[in-house]
Amino acid sequence: MPKHQHLGLLILALAIPVIALLPLPDFWITQLNMIGMYSMTVLGLVLLTGVGGLTSFGQAAFVGIGAYTTAWLTLNLGMSPWITLFIGLALTAGSALIVGLITLRMSGHYLPLATIAWGLSLYYLMGNLDALGKYDGLLGIQSLSVAGFDIGQGRAFFVLTWFILLAFAAALLHLLDSRAGRAIRSLKSGSQMAEAMGISTFRYKVTIFVLAALFASVAGWLLAHFQRTVNPSAFGLKMGIEYLFMAVIGGVGHVWGAIVGAGLIRVLEDQLQVLLPKLMGTSGSYEVIVFGVALVVMLKYLPDGLWSMVGKHIPAKPRKVDWQHAAALPERAKPANGELVLDVQKARMQFGGLVAVNDISFQIHAGQIVGLIGPNGAGKSTTFNLITGVLPATSGEVRFQGRNVIGTPSRDIAQLGMARTFQHVKMIPDMTVLENVALGAHTRGRKGVLPAMLRTNRAEERQLFREAQRQLERIGMGEYLHEQAGNLAMGPQRLMEIARALCADPTLLLLDEPAAGLRHKEKQALADVLRQLKGEGMSILLVEHDMDLVMQICDHLVVMEFGTLLTQGPPEQVQQDPKVRAAYLGTEH
Structure with a gap:
């Protein structure tokens, strides 16, 4: 984790007891308590929407599950609130898992619409169940206590709430700076690159959906014991939109933006409810209009939120290099030089009546560089996608180290030892x-x-x-x-x-136009790297338009035209083939 993140956590940890001891009016302590609880819920949206790229309007519903669980169990069964916290988390995790498994396979606008439907369903369920008090809710919930000490609703509650928030922020920062965090951050770039790295994108989507729901559930548990009453109004679609609004205003891609957004909206909302009716001369929810205009302005002029203005003035220090003496990662056993690694037999890819790849066959052996060449539109990238599992072949076989991988997801093929680059660079x-x-x-x-x-x-x-x-x-x-x-x-x-x-x-490395955009010296350095890899026994399939590079380093060429195999053989032989010269390299003068 960058040093300034550690510093931010330390400052917040020191500030919490100091603020609790300051002679602030009870009104501002109450405001800080609400900001802390809102921030927990918004932290989940930072992970889900800002980092993972999944828009959800259903966070308020998960706040409601945490709140209603503790309210009902403490009132009806006399359970300790500290036990009901974990029961609420279990119920939240279960419901989030079910909702996630159903909705997260959707894409585009369908996912937000599905979360809206989920939020509305739970809101009306809470409002119509007699056991939950219908729209009047549940009253008389006990306050939290520890060893007989009543935490109440004031400064002690503030310390508890903000230390929980601090723990959540630290956990989220740690998560984002990890193997799992890098996988989560790759979700926003689409699934193709992530799956090619061996990442199960759907599993990570469900994971962050559940994690965001758990953050919200803890906020709901605290809210129930803070207000000592719960009713559906705090968990409806309006609040789901407001949480997302807080995330966008603060900076939906930044952990600290959650606190900034929640704090600003809470304070402004409270102040505008007093000031606007005085200015308008009549009562009404005018703050909604102001927030709507503010959101449009923010999206236009500051799409990364308020925290981005602060973040750009904090110098990003290089990561501390502390891995020089780390143990080397285990390496997979490599096939013997000359052993068959990839065997493509009559692979065919048909899109309706269009045959993009027409019964292509070729082989790659260990320590061999095979070039896949042909004019634009010849079907090279489609062939790449057949081999790597992005597209399922209509017919034929692709055997990788003796195993037919047709129909195998690309993440599982990556696990077997096949790695690739992309025609258009994909990165974070x-x-x-x-x-x-x-x-x-x-x-x-x-x-x-x-x-x-x-x-x-x-x-x-x-x-x-x-x-x-x-x-x-x-x-x-x-x-x-x-x-x-x-x-x-x-x-x-x-x-x-x-x-x-x-x-x-990898055992097999697939490179899709790696020399595109490289200067002459960089191309020579690339050629040296590829020769070195070949010398180490790696097999390489290369799609490339730079024929000088192809002729320098390839042992075998496969030439495609209009999805069909034109010819294949050693570079010298292919270069002299009249069909190739006519179709791709140019005819002899």
Whole structure:
């Protein structure tokens, strides 16, 4: 975690007891209590929407589950509120898991609509059940106490709420700076790149959906014992929208933005409810109009939220290099030189009446570089996608190390030892080069979300970063470790992708136009790297339009035209083939 994040947590930890001891009016202590509870819920949206790219209007419903669970159990069964907290978390996790499994396969506008439906369903359920007091809710809930000490609704409650919030913020920052966190951050870029790294995108989507719901449930538990009453109005769609509004205003991609957004909206809402009726001369919910206008202005001129203005003035210090003495990651057994690695037999890809790949057959052996060439539209990228599992072949076989991988998801093929780059560079621009490359080693790590949040994953993290640095130095990009990936020119971005693929310790490396955008010296360096990899026994399938590079390094060429196999053979033979010269290389003068 960057040093300024540690400093932020330390400042907040020191500020909490100081604020509790200051002679602030009870009104402001109450406001701070509400801000703390709102911030917990918004933290879940930072993870879910800001980091994971999943828009949800249903957070308020999960607040309601936590609140109603503790209210009903304490009132009707006399349970301790501290026991009901865990029961509420279990119920929240179960409901979030069910909702997530149903809705998170949706994309586009369907997911937000599904969460709206979920929020409305729970709101009307709470409002119509006699056991929950219908729309009047449940009254007379006891306040929290510890060893006979009544926490009440004042300063002691403030300390409890804000230390829980501090723990959540620290856990979330730890999570985002981890193997699991990098996988979660990759979700926003679409599933193709993440799945190619061996990441189960659906599993991570469900995980962060449940985690965000748990944050909200704790906030609901606190809210019930703070207000000592619960009713459906606090958990309806209006509050779901308001939580999302807080996240956007504060900075939906920033952990600290959750607190900024919740604080600003809570204070403004309270003040505007007093000031606007005086200005208008009549009562009404005018603050909703003001917030609506403010949201439009924010999205137009400050789409990353208020915290982005603060964040850009905090210098990003390079990550502390503490992995020099970390143990090396285990490496997979490699096939013997010359052993058959990939066997494509009559692979066919048909989209309706269009045959994109027409019964292609070729082989790759260990230590061999095979070039897949052809004019634009020849079907090279489609063939790549057949081999890597992005597209299921209509017919034929793709055998990787003796196993037919047709129909196997790309993440499972990545686990078997196949890694790739993309024709159009796919990366996470706001992560460093080191972090992007470490993403490639995802399948070589084991630590998940909980170890990351508890910070028990550090030994494995050091191993992953050591491997990422080794691969970057291997391709001559050692000086770019701490550079933000989005700042790189196209050439270095492509080299970074190769380093990321190498981080997976592949048996077969598939490179899709790796020389595009590279200068002459960079191309020569790339050629040297590929020769080195070949010498180490790696098999490489290369799609490339730079024929000088192809002729320099390839042992075998496969030429495609209009989805069909035109010819294949050694580069010298292919270069002289009249059909190839006519179709691709140009006819002899």
